[in-house]
Amino acid sequence: MxxxxxxxxxxxxxxxxxxxxxxxxxxxxxxxxxxxxxxxxxxxxxxxxxxxxxxxxxxxxxxxxxxxxxxxxxxxxxxxxxxxxxxxxxxxxxxxxxxxxxxxxxxxxxxxxxxxxxxxxxxxxxxxxxxxxxxxxxxxxxxxxxxxxxxxxxxxxxxxxxxxxxxxxxxxxxxxxxxxxxxxxxxxxxxxxxxxxxxxxxxxxxxxxxxxxxxxxxxxxxxxxxxxxxxxxxxxxxxxxxxxxxxxxxxxxxxxxxxxxxxxxxxxxxxxxxxxxxxxxxxxxxxxxxxxxxDMGPLLTTAIRALFLKAAANLTAQLASRWHSQDPFPQPIDRQRILEFAIYGFFQAQLGYCWHIFLERLFPTRHMLPAETPAPPKPEKKDDDEERRISTEGTSTKFLEALKASGSGIRWPSVIGKLVLDQTIGMFTFLSIFLVWTNWFRVETFSEIASIWRAKIFTILYTGWAIWPWVMIINFALVPVEKRQMVG
CATH class of the missing domain: 3.30.1120.90 (Nucleosome assembly protein)
Incomplete structure (x- = not known):
């Protein structure tokens, strides 16, 4: 044109x-x-x-x-x-x-x-x-x-x-x-x-x-x-x-x-x-x-939901183990284990929430209009709630955001960047915290915890890589950042 x-x-x-x-x-x-x-x-x-x-x-x-x-x-x-x-x-x-x-x-x-x-x-x-x-x-x-x-x-x-x-x-x-x-x-x-x-x-x-x-x-x-x-x-x-x-x-x-x-x-x-x-x-x-x-509302809700999900997951695992057990007198439900998982879920959800916010800021998922896009007419004076007074002098911030969104798309390099960091540094860190916490009260020395960590960390990582990268690609590309922790 x-x-x-x-x-x-x-x-x-x-x-x-x-x-x-x-x-x-x-x-x-x-x-x-x-x-x-x-x-x-x-x-x-x-x-x-x-x-x-x-x-x-x-x-x-x-x-x-x-x-x-x-x-x-x-x-x-x-x-x-x-x-x-x-x-x-x-x-x-x-x-x-x-x-x-x-x-x-x-x-x-x-x-x-x-x-x-x-x-x-x-x-x-x-x-x-x-x-x-x-x-x-x-x-x-x-x-x-x-x-x-x-x-x-x-x-x-x-x-x-x-x-x-x-x-x-x-x-x-x-x-x-x-x-x-x-x-x-x-x-x-x-x-x-x-x-x-x-x-x-x-x-x-x-x-x-x-x-x-x-x-x-x-x-x-x-x-x-x-x-x-x-x-x-x-x-x-x-x-x-x-x-x-x-x-x-x-x-x-x-x-x-x-x-x-x-x-x-x-x-x-x-x-x-x-x-x-x-x-x-x-x-x-x-x-x-x-x-x-x-912000505190979503973070709090995420933490509480994670608490119950982790507790429910461990209870389900224990019940499944009892169901498939050949022992006529299976072990009773380990309530301490359920509590450990619940506490881990509560704190890990908050760390994970902040982790996803950090990743999104480092690698934004969505495209924005290029910097050389001409500016629209002069915007009006705005208030704290993003409302605008009626005038013919300019358009609103929300309208400009809508224009930007209309030309937006998924930035796949950013999605891959988030995926790489999440599946390496992130996954390694959160799995390490999980292994240390869930074994802290079951062994007597830190060297025993270190032995358990060395024996399990890479096995869990390799097993997780068979499924989690595909889940997280969808998570990073399609799910709003404040809900990614719960999806993950």
């Missing part, structure tokens, strides 16, 4: 608007599904939480084997606290009304399901006196067209000389409390435009702001502690402002649906410096919140 790729990539403004409206409708459906899923599963998850509480150090192990992004936010000192005292973590949806039911239809019946409370339960410990630390993230709409999660700092009652944040959580809470108590700051009101700029300028002159800024500048180890997560604020938006902004957004959306023109949003404040950002103790707060909500 004679026309260039840039000339081919032309999207009519009306088409863009139609796609954005459809995407917004799909987003509303996703949000409604989130609310219904929460209502359907909250009792089950509460029961699961009670059962998990009986497993020693369960949550510490889960955090220790979390995704690399979450792991990067946790220091060795934080992990020590989790090991010693973390008993549970639960996710609640505080703005889903108590009257909401699964049979309700329409997003308006479910409040704001994207607001979340992450609750940590701790036993008595050497660091702080709190038994519960509860962090709530509110999904708010701003008058400037933004939308996303904001939060209020909470106080952690640290014991003397045990504050892992080196005073940052106390200073962040003090600044927040001073703002709330100052009528001129009006944090609960609707403050926009020049009035907001004036409020922001005044907040920078507050003694508590300056004290927090100085402590941030002087802090070293304290600045990287996970416990600063509880001080995260984000770009503060009040509930009152959110109500007005959401009403304006819905009015624009309805006007667009009716074919009426909509005014473009003013982007003059796009690069404005906000005081909250300058003294944010945990800049990645909203990202870590999403990781805790979205």
């Amino acid at each position: 004679s026309c260039s790729a840039a000339e081919e990539f032309v999207i009519e403004p009306q088409t863009i608007k139609e796609l954005q409206l459809l995407e917004a409708a799909l987003g509303d459906v996703d949000t409604e599904i989130t609310a219904k899923q929460y209502l359907m599963t909250k009792d089950i998850l509460a029961a699961r939480q009670n059962t998990i509480a009986k497993i020693p150090k369960f949550w510490a192990v889960v955090f220790d084997h979390a995704s690399s992004e979450l792991e990067a936010a946790i220091t060795s000192s934080d992990l020590e606290v989790f090991m010693a005292a973390l008993q549970g973590m639960e996710v609640l949806r505080p703005e889903v009304p108590a009257s909401a039911t699964v049979s309700d239809v329409g997003l308006e019946k479910f409040g704001e399901p994207r607001s979340v409370t992450i609750r940590f339960h701790f036993s008595e410990n050497a660091w702080f006196t709190d038994s519960t630390l509860e962090k709530t993230f509110y999904y708010r709409y701003g008058k400037d067209g933004s939308a996303g999660l904001v939060s209020e700092p909470i106080r952690i009652n640290w014991k003397e000389r045990k504050d892992l944040t080196e005073g940052l959580t106390d200073a962040a809470y003090a600044f927040w409390a001073a703002q709330k108590q100052n009528p001129d700051q009006n944090l609960d009101g609707v403050v926009t435009g020049e009035a907001r700029k004036a409020r922001d300028a005044a907040s920078r002159q507050m003694p508590e702001y300056k004290a927090l800024a100085q402590r941030l500048e002087e802090s070293t180890n304290g600045a990287i502690s996970f416990f600063n997560f509880f001080s995260y604020r984000g770009r503060w938006t009040s509930a009152a402002e959110s109500i007005e902004a959401k009403a304006e957004l819905l009015a624009k959306k309805q006007a667009a649906l009716n074919g009426q023109p909509t005014a473009d949003d003013d982007d003059d404040d796009e690069d404005e410096d906000f005081p909250e950002e300058d003294v944010e103790t945990f800049p990645a707060g909203h990202e870590v919140a999403r990781l805790l909500i979205n």
Whole structure:
């Protein structure tokens, strides 16, 4: 064709608007599904939480084997606290009304399901006196067209000389409390435009702001502690402002649906410096919140399923052995063996989950558009939930991703690369852990374990290579990365 790729990539403004409206409708459906899923599963998850509480150090192990992004936010000192005292973590949806039911239809019946409370339960410990630390993230709409999660700092009652944040959580809470108590700051009101700029300028002159800024500048180890997560604020938006902004957004959306023109949003404040950002103790707060909500669930589910699958597999093997035994008095079921397999399955599933995430990042399965693909029209300013305001200035990120996916395909060299690493380093490592663990309580010396390992490791490897490469090719090529551990 004679026309260039840039000339081919032309999207009519009306088409863009139609796609954005459809995407917004799909987003509303996703949000409604989130609310219904929460209502359907909250009792089950509460029961699961009670059962998990009986497993020693369960949550510490889960955090220790979390995704690399979450792991990067946790220091060795934080992990020590989790090991010693973390008993549970639960996710609640505080703005889903108590009257909401699964049979309700329409997003308006479910409040704001994207607001979340992450609750940590701790036993008595050497660091702080709190038994519960509860962090709530509110999904708010701003008058400037933004939308996303904001939060209020909470106080952690640290014991003397045990504050892992080196005073940052106390200073962040003090600044927040001073703002709330100052009528001129009006944090609960609707403050926009020049009035907001004036409020922001005044907040920078507050003694508590300056004290927090100085402590941030002087802090070293304290600045990287996970416990600063509880001080995260984000770009503060009040509930009152959110109500007005959401009403304006819905009015624009309805006007667009009716074919009426909509005014473009003013982007003059796009690069404005906000005081909250300058003294944010945990800049990645909203990202870590999403990781805790979205990543910990699949990892936890995978680990629990693996626990039961490994236990069931060993029980089945023992029953089959008894069935085929010629001994009129076969050995009783070895309950310790079942427990060993269950524990191995629980921990191996978490290691395996992280292993598959690592392999996928190293060798992505899917093609993307080449780097020289011309850019689409300018995208709009986006919010934390990947929703977009209605405008003719650009298209959405999800639409671009759909365009990329339409030209995507399996990268077989990447599949083979994953396969080679998995069937050599991965298989060797996991089999070694399996042989050591399942024989640890059955022999008296480490040399005996080493002898068992030498006698079995390569035999199992060679036997496995007769079938597992074919299984894993399908696994790597067709199965989503978060489900590969269970398939394997």
